[in-house]
Amino acid sequence: MDLVTLPEMATSAEPIARRLVDWLRHAIVTMRIRPGEKLSEQDLARRFGVSRQPVREAFIKLAESGLVRVLPQRGTMVVKISIEAVEDARFIREAIECAVAREAARRGDARALADVRACLEDAAEAMAGGDTERFFALDEEFHQRLAAAAGRPNSWRVVEEQKAQMDRVRYLDMSDAIPMKTVMAQHLAILAAVDGGDERAAETAMRVHLTEILVSLPKIAARWPDLFEGHAEAGDAGVARRAAGG
């Protein structure tokens, strides 16, 4: 039973439940807590040195985001990656972000687009330094700032939620190959089209960027079958034990 401290605990006065959500979300998306893993209110409460209530409320919020599933009287678990769920998330994200790209190109907000460009420059630095985590963060930032440039900053919140489903796949992909150069090139293409005010080109560039995951998805699912829904569940502890006993 390793005690864990919430990182923001010292600096901020935010409610415990909120901090728990951030901590758990990050842990799930970065695969520190693996898909299919069982979570327990009691266990996590003890780990963090808090009561069960804020843990429970954190579970509720994560369940709303589709990252965990709460089964009444049975338990809470991190949902496995579902190919269908990832494809659905991708579909929704493509729809919204293509509209964002069009709108950003149409508006041509020079000031906001300068922010986007600055973001890409930082990302280039991170890539050169091999700082993948920072590169990931700046990837998000790029899309968020583009939404702002389209005059729809709030649309990012919806995309962000869908993105969580896709991020776990990307995290697996990152440990495999390093497609940072590809991502960077695509981001630059999007910005160029938007900067040029070409709505159709901007939409197309965005669509290409967001289609990328479709080629790696089946390969990744085949490589880590026990992290995905519907595939072999050999990784499941209960099943494994029962199989060993028989």
Added chain:
Amino acid sequence: MDLVTLPEMATSAEPIARRLVDWLRHAIVTMRIRPGEKLSEQDLARRFGVSRQPVREAFIKLAESGLVRVLPQRGTMVVKISIEAVEDARFIREAIECAVAREAARRGDARALADVRACLEDAAEAMAGGDTERFFALDEEFHQRLAAAAGRPNSWRVVEEQKAQMDRVRYLDMSDAIPMKTVMAQHLAILAAVDGGDERAAETAMRVHLTEILVSLPKIAARWPDLFEGHAEAGDAGVARRAAGG
């Protein structure tokens, strides 16, 4: 203190918190609980004869949906209708549903499209009978089934959440004029284009349909200023009392 019973209480064995969410969401969307109105965990708990805890959990879920705002140590209130929020929701919905319309037209799933058509026939009946509530429900059903016909049934969940913001405006609009005929005609136009396999026409028809609200929005905001964010807050009790005292 009028005691209220949850309608599904007798029939189902769902958790209390879940039923509270459904009840409150419906009450908020249909304006039975008005924008800006203050909600109290304690008060609602007494009304429903339950403890504060499930009410609190319901608030959390509604806050995730953006229907209520929880201010720590201050209170919980139904968020006022925000023109910006409605426009953002409309933007997102248009992006997703236009993509759905295109995809439905591309796939041409005859079986699923038959369901969509059946839905419109029921809606025509409801319109003839003047059953506005049923018409509203079938409106939702139409869009949901179209998403199914596009092979993206889950995308409806995202649209549904955005729709909640728009529904309150539509509810106000309904009490003003009755645009059922317009809605019906637009739905038929969408289905015709999808049935014909014309992706561009389907997208355009959907876009026209979802642009409708933009013309009524400013009028409605002007008519009920105290229900909207940022406008005159003359309806606020505290301000009214202070004005009377001075």
Added chain:
DNA sequence: ATATGAAGACTAGTATGGAAGTTTTTCCTT
């Protein structure tokens, strides 16, 4: 009359205990 401040009535946040239900284990029977 106005400004300041303390007391009380609110609020949400958290902790804890018990109830209802499911799963796993254990022990008895066959």
Added chain:
DNA sequence: AAGGAAAAACTTCCATACTAGTCTTCATAT
């Protein structure tokens, strides 16, 4: 040894109690 029933150990769910913060209100001082 295998199968089944009882029980123990888990889970979430709900109720209750308490903490801490905010706002209102009324009294007091300027």
